[in-house]
Amino acid sequence: MTTALTPPAGARPPVRHPDAPAPGEPLGSHYEHCFGCGGGQPHGLHLEARAEEGVAVTAEFTVTADHQGAPGLAHGGVLATALDETLGSLGWLLRVIAVTGRLETDFVRPVPVGTALHLSAEVTAVHGRKIYATATGRTGGPDGPVAVRADALFIEVKVDHFIDNGRPKEIQAAMADPDTQRRARAFEVNP
């Protein structure tokens, strides 16, 4: 792990938000057009995450023929996306808006098409705006062999990060969503 991913002295353990979803509760998609979890992405990962105890989540996604790099094997970038998406969903348990600053990935075993990848992620420490987290993806079941793992640094941002940088068309559509929960979660804003 690089120095940038090692929590500094003074970092604190993460605090689960009192209104975080109960352990076992599905998190649902935060945005219909998210490549990681959205239902409106035909070739997306359709990753499904749920809350766990503490500041942790578990998730699954099944590698399809649309996710290949080498013949019959998952593309490494797709696997990194699955890790990133799982890690990103931790923000909903902290109720902070955060984006990936750094993602360091180990590809341990090839992952064939048709494999269900079982992911787990947890926040390990928080220091100011910096959120340190780690994730693992296993095959064959939640206790199966590790295929991929990642350490990450997420940086807390204001909602302006998306308003200022996103394309107006999609921003306006997300903000016009009559479902207040989904509208908040499109940007992971505390509702």
Ligand SMILES: CCCCCCCCCC(=O)SCCNC(=O)CCNC(=O)[C@H](O)C(C)(C)COP(=O)(O)OP(=O)(O)OC[C@H]1O[C@@H](n2cnc3c(N)ncnc32)[C@H](O)[C@@H]1OP(=O)(O)O
């Ligand atoms: C929330 C919505 C839904 C999310 C869920 C699903 C998606 C999954 C997550 C994603 O994929 S998010 C999309 C991919 N990420 C991005 O597009 C982020 C692009 N980068 C940025 O916008 C900025 O670089 C960033 C907001 C991350 C930081 O810029 P800032 O100007 O706000 O902060 P600054 O550069 O001052 O850095 C703050 C601290 O973080 C540190 N830092 C920032 N980027 C770093 C980095 N890459 N590596 C190591 N440290 C980093 C930086 O050194 C500093 O440390 P100190 O406070 O100790 O001085």
